[in-house]
Amino acid sequence: MNLDYSAIKEKFPFDCLLNVSAKKFTSYKIGGLIDFLAYPESEDDFKNLIAYCHNEKLPITILGQTTNVLISDKGLRGIVVSTDKLNKIEIFDNIATVSAGVLWDDFIGLTVKKGLGGLEKTSGIPGSVGGAVFMNAGAFGQEVFDSLISFKVMNVFGEVSVFKKSDVKYFYRKVEGLDKLIILSAEFLLKKTDKEELLNTREDILRQRDKKQPLDYPSAGSVFKRPKNDYASRLIDSCGLKGLRIGDAEVSKKHAGFIINKGNATAKDVFELINKIRDEVEKKTQVRLELEQILMGEF
Ligand SMILES: Cc1cc2nc3c(=O)[nH]c(=O)nc-3n(C[C@H](O)[C@H](O)[C@H](O)COP(=O)(O)OP(=O)(O)OC[C@H]3O[C@@H](n4cnc5c(N)ncnc54)[C@H](O)[C@@H]3O)c2cc1C
Structure with a gap:
């Protein structure tokens, strides 16, 4: 998508940042470049931005505080909107x-x-x-x-x-x-x-x-939903997966339900680790864990 983001930015009176690295602000400290990140300050701001996106057929992604999302290393195209400034x-x-x-x-x-x-x-x-x-x-x-x-x-x-x-x-x-x-x-x-x-x-x-919880490391909380009558962390632990690592992404030794970023983990590292955990747990317990975290962008 070849968009003139600078021209779009000029249309709105609120902050719109171009080429922001998701790694800098997401809860996981992971992710590629976000082309356009808007911070509308009122309902009217949202209305104008959303109506513009609809008319121009631009895709929209909504972000809160990013504590439950994994953003791709390839970043996000189109208009990404933060709710940060709505705070009454x-x-x-x-x-x-x-x-x-x-x-x-x-x-x-x-x-x-x-x-x-x-x-x-x-x-x-x-x-x-x-x-x-x-x-x-x-x-x-x-x-x-x-x-x-x-x-x-x-x-x-x-x-x-x-x-x-x-x-x-x-x-x-x-x-x-x-x-x-x-x-x-x-x-x-x-x-x-x-x-x-x-x-x-x-x-x-x-x-x-x-x-x-491993609150000293960047994460996005529990990776998987609780399976029926059990806990994802208990199943992962019972399969001996605590500490399992791909790149800098690690199954937390403190809480097996969390994947933590030990420094320079990429979204690819986390994604591969998620798949590995799911496969291992399914092989050993016949339970296929369901993802709670939301993947954004291309994986
Ligand atoms: C250390 C840690 C501990 C956690 N513990 C818990 C826990 O105990 N229980 C629990 O439930 N969760 C927990 N979480 C996960 C997370 O905090 C929650 O899911 C939280 O509610 C996500 O809010 P957010 O603003 O960060 O949403 P984001 O991660 O920014 O977004 C999550 C999803 O919501 C959508 N979204 C966000 N805002 C809006 C909006 N205004 N309108 C429409 N869509 C929107 C996004 O598009 C995305 O699909 C934890 C996370 C961490 C990092």
Whole structure:
């Protein structure tokens, strides 16, 4: 695709960066050049950009905080849009309305401080509110959709609508029907709860995450979804795969469900390691692990 990205950049008043290395900012610290990375600051900015892309037939990729994606070494073509600049939080009584770009854990930290419960066990999940809704992120038995009332989306024509929770089918780390929609904000119903209790739960969970997860290395969290009645990390560990390495990509010795970047891992290293883990685990346990992380670009 030979596009004049500089000319496209001139059409918009918000930040648009050209030729950004994904390696510099993704959670995995991996990935090739992103031709065009836009940071719209309002719904109107999104509307103008999306409508332009639709008219010009340009492909769009949405990024939150990149904590669940693996971007190809060949990078991404077309228009890549970050929700980073959408960051408003409004809390009235026990209802919170939160823009897509707010960091999930900032939101949870605030609700806990206000004595509002229902999502405190998701403390420490990195990423944005938009990413958390898209993935139905969760931990320790709580997930985003437990407390979700509704969310606002924009379609490829730049039209905005509100989806109630009952309008979509949601499952473990998967929500159906969101293809080609941009989540702009979400509304949550929380429960008034004893603040000390919430603060203790949050602290305990952050401690457990720190103890169990390889947070000192770049990663994108759990690589695979939990198989039925089991844990991907337990299966991987039982196959003796902890520490298995391709290039600088390694199955974490601390948590076998994570692949970590030990320095200069490429997307190809991670991709090959993913395939190797899947094949080995299937050979030894007859379980084919399903990918949780999202591959973006050419593999
Ligand atoms: C150390 C670590 C620990 C983690 N622990 C957990 C955990 O306990 N539980 C858990 O569920 N996950 C966990 N994750 C994975 C990840 O944090 C979550 O999936 C998170 O919700 C992803 O949010 P994000 O903003 O980074 O999304 P991204 O990685 O940027 O995007 C993920 C997907 O969502 C789409 N998307 C993002 N924002 C929008 C939007 N506004 N509109 C439409 N689509 C959008 C993207 O296109 C992409 O397909 C962990 C990750 C790391 C690195």
